[in-house]
Amino acid sequence: MFETFCVxxxxxxxxxxxxxxxxxxxxxxxxRARHERGFFVRIRLLLxxxxxxxxxxxHGFQSSKPLLAHIDGPPRFDVIHMHRPRPAALAVGMLTTILMFAAFTLLLQLEALPNAPAHLGKRSGFAMPGAGSNRSARQVTAANPEARHKLIAAIAANLKQRYVDRAIGQQLADALLARDKKGEYESLDMGTNFAARINRDIQTTSRALGIPRGVFVADVVYSARPLPAGPPPPMTEQMRERDRAMLLQQNCLFERIETLPRNVGYMKLTGFADATACQETTARAMASLNDAAALIVDLQDDGGGFGETALQIAGYLFDHPTFMYDPRPDSPVPARTASPISGNKLADKPVYVLTSSRTQSAAEYFVYNLKMLKRATVVGETTAGHQHSGAFHRINDHVGMGIQEAVPPDNPYPVKGWEVIGLEPDVKVSRAEAFEAARTPVEETVALPAVAQSPAFEVISIKPARSADPPNMRMRVLPNGDLNATAVPVLLLLQYAYDVPVNPSPRLSDLPGWRERYDIEAKAPANAVPFGLSESQKRGRMQGMIRGLLADRFKLVMRVEHKTMPVYALTVARGGPNLRKSTIAERDCIFDTGTPESCHNFIMGRGHPLNARAINMDDLAQYIENWTDLPVVNRTAISGLFAVETEGWTPMRLPPPPPGNPPAARFDDFPTIFTVLRKLGLELKQQEATVPVYTVKHIERPAGE
Amino acid sequence: MPDVDHEMCALKVRILMSLTDDDLHGYEIMRRVEEQTDGRTRMGPGTLYSSIQALLDAGFIAEVASRGEEGLNDARRRYYRLTAAGRKAARDEAERLADVLRVARAKKILRGDHV
Structure with a gap:
């Protein structure tokens, strides 16, 4: 009945x-009528x-074409008009379309007319015209035998006349013509496959002639789009201005610049932009990371560009003019960096460069030199090997070739051939793993030399604790950098200074047998923790100062290694996180570890509930690691500060009770950490990861005041 | 009064999203959209099929005769499939919305404070 009514x-x-x-x-x-039952549900259906x-x-109903494409952006859903267009509008639209179609067809045909081979000249950038066009699947070159013979003859003639060693050029050309005569290229279409096959044959012959692998000889390139017929027209002022505006709009190819936790600077480049337009932007980008304790330069998607910009960035990484090898004869890029750069503080900071198989050309020049100079650790995949040092020649509308015409400059470094076969990284990991693989050691590298970089306490007083009662244990880092600790064991200082768990952990070994507690008062020098620093920077400074205290007064010698071991990865559970944003923003945090309500601190309670006003996911991982049976690493990719409030949980491990003390409290009535985290939309997954592992090589009781 | 054009726009994106995994008929699309929006969006037949028609016209979805396995087909229904252009349009729109969300978060104009 209801169904019939609806129908x-x-x-x-x-x-x-x-x-x-x-x-x-x-x-x-x-x-709907069948599935939506019940009085109110059916009322809702009728409504x-x-x-x-x-x-x-x-609105009426009709088929209508929505307006889709915006000229200045990706397709968008736009207002869909419900009115039929008037016949006059249709006629005008159709006429315009026909006219435009005819005009474009004519223009394209004009451009595709055959042209004589032309030398395109040298460029300041590293990219070769036509390079990348191999991606096109459309094969437009004629596939008749005569055209093919003619093309191979032209390639052979170029090799013979232009290759740097004429005798070898002649032999390369002869080998190619012989293969053609034997009919080896008959089955090939005249596109990308053809170019790849010719290149392979040139390489094979080169090897047979004693040219080592990795030395650039020649490279045939197929382009579905017609190659330009002559040298590029001179740039007008207007064109330059347009290019400049476009580059500035793209932030001169600096895709991301940010400061990661522990004050690690991170910059991702998708290319090296033209220095004439981007010199200032590059300088600003580097200045924005000037205070970083270490730098990660992400070149995984850097397709190359202008060597001048690569050289400018490299300039910040040295404190004296440094030679950068460029394989191109007569390169317009200066041979040395402009180091030292006034006000620059990055010259002595650790540098990690991320690479992938897409890292090419000018980016390879940058990576290669930093690696050879031992100035950076290269992490990721082998680079593309596209640092062509030859000149490009157009052979016909769709085929051109790069040829090594001049002897490349002497390469002073032992690793050669990277221009063609790519550069091997120091740490070989997949593209997806490169960031984490760099981040972990870089953060550690940042933490270790902090002893030298951080100011030292001016006055330190260490006395045996007046009361060795654990409940009296307090440790407070004041906003000015002073340390005020009561009844603390040395383990607590180690925990703060090295981010290790307080309970026995595979990440910290060879702890001393003594368990004395101390009252410590240490006074920081003026401006030890400058106002403008971020929370993580302030913490980094204090960690450095406490490491200094440990080294100075406890004679601590700590060894750090990176080991791959089973860990819990803190991840987001299915269904997403259920976290409440903190009302405190990072910039409003008060740096004072003694206040339970300061940022990055947990409020203690029975069963160590996760109670905090403003913590990030790193803090959470680090906190729960105190009581888990495996180290915990943050893999949530969630940033920002959150307020959490959960019940306590059963620890997975606790230290053995001191001799003569009663056994530790029981936590059987609490849920597991897995249950507690699930309520926050998080979970722990067991997996392998590389984590810093500390070994106490030496530590002794402090000498007193 | 709600902005009808805006509603239409959002609905079409929802429909495209509902078709990302399977070919569906009208009622299934409606249910998927309802699930996606926690029951907040229920489409009547006019709204649903107008949107479907617009998406067909735009080439973002296509009507398919059947959806692979024999047992899954019902001769009385029409099935729709997401086209490559539709997938790209949905992705572009999702990216645009993500960008709007990012700005909204930065400006702190979101209601509620959950991530």
Missing amino acids: LLLRLYPAGFQRAYGREAVQLMRD DLAIDLGVTSL
Whole structure:
């Protein structure tokens, strides 16, 4: 009955709708009526139907083409007009379309007319015209035998006349012509496959002639789009201005610049932009990371560009003019960096460069030199090997070739051939793993030399604790950098200074047998913790100062290694995180570890509940690691500060009770950490990871004041 | 009064999203959209099929005769499939919305404070 009523209502819809979708609409209403039962649900269904009927009747129903493409951006859904276009508008639109189609066809044909081979000249950038065009699948070159013979003859002639060693050029050309005569290229279409095959044959012959692997000889390039017929027209001022505006709009190809935790600077480049337009932007980008304790330069998607910009960035990484090898003869890029750069502080900071198989050309020049100079650790995949040092020649509309015409400059470094076969990284990991693989050691590298970089406490007083009662244990780092600790064991200082768990952990071994507690008062020098630093920077400074205290007074010698071991990865559970944003922003945090409500601190409680006003996911991982049976690493990719408040949980491990003390409290009535985290939309997954592992090589009781 | 054009726009994106994994008929699309929006969006037949028609016209979805396995087909229904252009449009729109969300978060104009 209800179904029939709904179906009858559909008769009120516009006729056009009923014609197009009447049958489906009836079926849909039957489905809904069958599934949506109950009085109120059916009232809601009728209400839906009534509103829908009203809207559809108001707007009418017709097939209409939505406006999709915005000229200045990706396709968007736009307002879909419900009015039919007028016939006059249709006629004008059709006429315009025909005219435009005819005009474009004519223009394209003009451009595709055959042209004589032309030398395109040298460029400041590293990219070769036509390079990358191999990606196109469309094969437009004629595939008749005569055209093919002619093309191979032209390639052979170029090799013979232009290759740097004429005798070898002659032999390369002869080998190619001989293969053609034997009919080896008959089955090939005249596109990318053809170019790849010719290149392979040139390489094979080169090897046979004693040219080592990795030495650039020649490279045939196929382009589906017609190659330009002559040297590029001189740039007008207007064109330069347009290019400049476009580059500035793209932030001169600096895709990301940010400061990661522990004050690690991170910059991702998608290319090296033209220095004439981007010199200032590059300088600003480097200045923005000037205070970083270490630098990660992500070149995984850097397709190359202008060597001058690569050299400018490298300039910040040295404190004296440094030679950068460029394989191109007569390169316009200066041979040395402009180091030292006034005010620059990055010259002695650790540098990690991320690479992938897409890292090419000028980016390879940058990576290669930093690696050879032992100035950076290269992490990721072998680079592309596209640092062509030859000149490019157009052979016909769709085929051109790069040839090594001049002897490349002497390469002073032992690793050669990277221009063609790519550069091997120091740490070989996949593209996806490169960032983490760099981040872990770089953060550690940042933490270790902090002893030297951080200011030292001016006055340190260490006395045996007046009360060795654990409940009296307090440790407070004041906003000015002073340390105020009561009844603390040395382990607590180690925990703060090295981010290791307080309970026995595979990440910290060879702890001393003594358990004395101390009252410590240490006074920081003026401005030890400058106002403008971020929380993590302030913490880094204090860690450095406490490491200094440990080295100075406890004679601590700590060894750090990176080991791959089973860990818990803190991840987001299915269904997403259920975390409440903190009301405190990072910039409003008060740096004072003694205040339970300061940022990055947990409020202690029975069963160590996760109670905090403003913590990030790194803090959370580090906190729970105190009681888990494996180290915990943050893999949530969630940033920002959150307020959490959970019940306590059963620790997975606790230190053995001191001799003579009663056994530790029982936590059997608490849930597991897995349950507690699940409520926050998080989970722990067991996996392998590389983590810093500390060994106490030496430590002794402090000598007193 | 709600902005009808805006609603239409959002609905079409929802429909495209509903078709990302399977070919569906009208009622299934409606249910998927309802699930995606936690029951907040229920489409009547007029709204649903107008949107479907617009998406067909735009080439973002295509009607398919059947959806692979024999047992899954119902001769009375029309099935729709997401086209490559539709997938790209949905992705572009999702990226644009993500960008809007990023700005909204930065400006702190979101209601509620959950991530």
